[in-house]
Amino acid sequence: MNTITPDQAMTDALAEEMRRDPRVITFGEGTATKQYKLAEEFGKKRVRNTPLAEGIIAGTAAGAAATGLRPVIDLLFAPFMTFAMEELVNSAGKLRFISGGQFSFPLVAIARTGAGWAVGAQHNHNIEAWFVHAPGVKVVMPSTAADFKGLMKSAIRDENPVMFFADIGLLHTPGEVPDGDHVVPIGKAALRRDGSDVTLISYGKTVHNCLTAAETLANEGISAEVVDLRSLKPLDEAGVLSSVLKTGRAVVVHEAAGMCGVGAEIAALIAEKAFDKLKAPVVRVTGPDAPPAASYPLEQAFVPQADRIAQAVRSQLAVGR
Amino acid sequence: MTTVEVETVVDRSVTQALETMLLIRTFEEKSAELQAAGKSPSMCTSVGQEASAAGVMSALGEDDLILTNHRSAGHLLARGADPNRVMAEIQGRATGYCGGKSGSLHISVKELGVILTSTIVGGELSLVTGVGLSLQLQESDAIAAVFFGDGAATEGIFHESVNLAAVWDLPILYVCENNQWQAYVHRKETMLVDHISEWGSRYGIPSRTVDGNDVEAVAAAAREAVAYIREHRKPFLLETYTYRTRGHMEPDDQAYVDKHELSAWKSRDPITIAERRLLTDGVLTSIELAAMKETARKKVEAAAEFALESPYPDFDQLTTDVYA
Numbered sequence: 244m245n246t247i248t249p250d251q252a253m254t255d256a257l258a259e260e261m262r263r264d265p266r267v268i269t270f271g272e273g274t275a276t277k278q279y280k281l282a283e284e285f286g287k288k289r290v291r292n293t294p295l296a297e298g299i300i301a302g303t304a305a306g307a308a309a310t311g312l313r314p315v316i317d318l319l320f321a322p323f324m325t326f327a328m329e330e331l332v333n334s335a336g337k338l339r340f341i342s343g344g345q346f347s348f349p350l351v352a353i354a355r356t357g358a359g360w361a362v363g364a365q366h367n368h369n370i371e372a373w374f375v376h377a378p379g380v381k382v383v384m385p386s387t388a389a390d391f392k393g394l395m396k397s398a399i400r401d402e403n404p405v406m407f408f409a410d411i412g413l414l415h416t417p418g419e420v421p422d423g424d425h426v427v428p429i430g431k432a433a434l435r436r437d438g439s440d441v442t443l444i445s446y447g448k449t450v451h452n453c454l455t456a457a458e459t460l461a462n463e464g465i466s467a468e469v470v471d472l473r474s475l476k477p478l479d480e481a482g483v484l485s486s487v488l489k490t491g492r493a494v495v496v497h498e499a500a501g502m503c504g505v506g507a508e509i510a511a512l513i514a515e516k517a518f519d520k521l522k523a524p525v526v527r528v529t530g531p532d533a534p535p536a537a538s539y540p541l542e543q544a545f546v547p548q549a550d551r552i553a554q555a556v557r558s559q560l561a562v563g564r
Numbered sequence: 565m566t567t568v569e570v571e572t573v574v575d576r577s578v579t580q581a582l583e584t585m586l587l588i589r590t591f592e593e594k595s596a597e598l599q600a601a602g603k604s605p606s607m608c609t610s611v612g613q614e615a616s617a618a619g620v621m622s623a624l625g626e627d628d629l630i631l632t633n634h635r636s637a638g639h640l641l642a643r644g645a646d647p648n649r650v651m652a653e654i655q656g657r658a659t660g661y662c663g664g665k666s667g668s669l670h671i672s673v674k675e676l677g678v679i680l681t682s683t684i685v686g687g688e689l690s691l692v693t694g695v696g697l698s699l700q701l702q703e704s705d706a707i708a709a710v711f712f713g714d715g716a717a718t719e720g721i722f723h724e725s726v727n728l729a730a731v732w733d734l735p736i737l738y739v740c741e742n743n744q745w746q747a748y749v750h751r752k753e754t755m756l757v758d759h760i761s762e763w764g765s766r767y768g769i770p771s772r773t774v775d776g777n778d779v780e781a782v783a784a785a786a787r788e789a790v791a792y793i794r795e796h797r798k799p800f801l802l803e804t805y806t807y808r809t810r811g812h813m814e815p816d817d818q819a820y821v822d823k824h825e826l827s828a829w830k831s832r833d834p835i836t837i838a839e840r841r842l843l844t845d846g847v848l849t850s851i852e853l854a855a856m857k858e859t860a861r862k863k864v865e866a867a868a869e870f871a872l873e874s875p876y877p878d879f880d881q882l883t884t885d886v887y888a
Contacts, residue, residue: 294727297640300692302721304694306631306691306697310694313785341662341665341666344663345662345673346672347888381887477887
């Protein structure tokens with residue numbers, strides 16, 4: 244085991260994949276500057292700086308992916324992806340289907356997201372669900388250093404465009420990463436804590452808030468299970484359902500706004516496939532329908548914190564059967 | 565080569581280009597006719613611009629990669645695509661190049677190097693830099709050619725694309741078909757300069773405007789541009805200055821078009837110009853020309869018949885090829 248930050252875990256994954264496969268290249272705004280060690284090792288042809296122009300960065304990645312390369316692009320902050328929606332959604336996501344399967348688009352787009360740096364709404368906006376709604380693309384959002392590495396490796400090896408959302412609040416907190424070729428499959432949730440009374444389902448930094456809440460609830464005699472989705476698309480339906488069928492209660496937690504968010508999909512999934520076993524309605528704990536403020540206390544209040552999650556569980560346990 | 569031999573070669577290539585242009589014109593007019601008869605979905609024609617497709621394609625090699633846009637039937641046919649399968653794709657049939665999933669707007673034919681057709685205007689410009697990057701890193705001798713219009717040139721992505729290609733020395737031929745129309749809006753409403761080549765040169769890449777209705781001139785300019793890109797491995801912008809004489813998409817009564825402008829451009833029709841030259845120079849006889857037209861007509865009629873008789877895709881195709 245190594246103890247490294249998720250930020251380092253992503254870079255390590257990229258370096259290992261670049262060593263493994265000469266088709267892997269990386270570029271973006273300041274990529275060669277910030278990843279100077281990669282530039283030294285792999286050369287400036289494979290590690291490039293680009294203009295501050297997300298559209299052409301993403302389009303270049305899509306064009307390169309369709310013609311034999313495996314680009315990993317850094318779009319910096321998730322809201323910047325709004326400049327690259329055309330290339331990511333209309334081109335990378337759709338042209339395989341449109342062309343009748345003639346092309347594939349093996350690329351990874353990295354975007355930092357969520358509260359933590361008090362950077363305000365044009366740098367902090369959890370838009371991962373937008374891409375869940377886009378056919379042809381996959382979406383991952385890890386919560387541990389090990390998963391940052393393992394999911395990055397899977398994303399680079401995947402034949403499809405993968406949106407890799409890196410939660411800002413986690414990036415610089417070290418965690419344990421297994422040695423060697425640590426690969427985490429896309430589409431597989433992780434059970435973070437066993438429990439029997441309620442299932443907390445989350446992804447990204449709010450997984451940790453769920454774990455804190457579960458600890459608090461345990462002291463009150465409430466046994467909460469915590470499921471970390473890790474992949475938002477494809478979604479591990481079986482992983483979610485097996486836990487909810489066991490506990491009979493589900494609280495879905497994420498920082499992104501609630502309406503039409505991932506939590507809405509999870510709630511619908513549970514209603515469709517686990518209704519008989521439910522002891523109470525599914526509850527969502529999410530960010531509000533508002534741009535996140537820069538001011539640190541407001542930014543943090545935007546995020547479902549452990550006390551809010553614990554309170555939602557208590558309220559849920561007070562109703563139902 | 566002696567002068568006579570050179571002339572023979574040129575004459576042959578102009579004759580071939582005329583054959584291509586006749587095929588494109590006949591094909592697109594037939595598609596429009598089928599649309600009007602309710603037998604085919606709407607599509608965007610390139611009537612009046614055929615010299616650009618025929619001339620530029622004649623300068624490209626087999627390994628070169630091509631990106632095009634929503635007005636692509638001409639490019640595809642000039643590249644040697646099977647009219648049957650293009651027509652079938654326009655009609656959404658299973659026998660089309662993309663199995664009917666593309667329709668007229670984004671047909672790609674990988675086996676011919678016609679890749680990544682994007683119908684979002686400007687999409688092709690965002691993708692071509694990636695194709696150029698692949699060719700560069702693979703140390704290929706091939707180049708990438710991208711066809712787009714003056715409308716795409718007014719989008720930010722054009723400027724991002726040309727700038728990046730210039731900075732990264734990408735082997736890309738930018739072909740701006742300046743057809744004076746941006747969907748339903750005349751170019752003069754949206755830009756102050758007349759030539760997109762002026763913009764290209766500002767990004768530090770060689771840029772040139774050619775008479776897009778003279779197929780011989782287009783072919784010659786394209787050959788020079790391609791030779792430059794192959795030698796220097798750097799981008800080049802070629803603007804083919806032309807005019808789309810049919811509407812943006814079928815059907816279109818063109819009530820908004822200046823009649824004088826339209827008739828002035830129609831009098832410079834690229835097919836008429838090529839025909840006149842070949843007839844005047846004695847390269848073609850009127851009987852041979854009539855035979856060429858008949859050949860094009862027969863090919864297109866056969867394509868229409870093939871398409872109309874082809875099955876639609878099975879419903880299980882609704883969700884195939886979404887993920888690799």
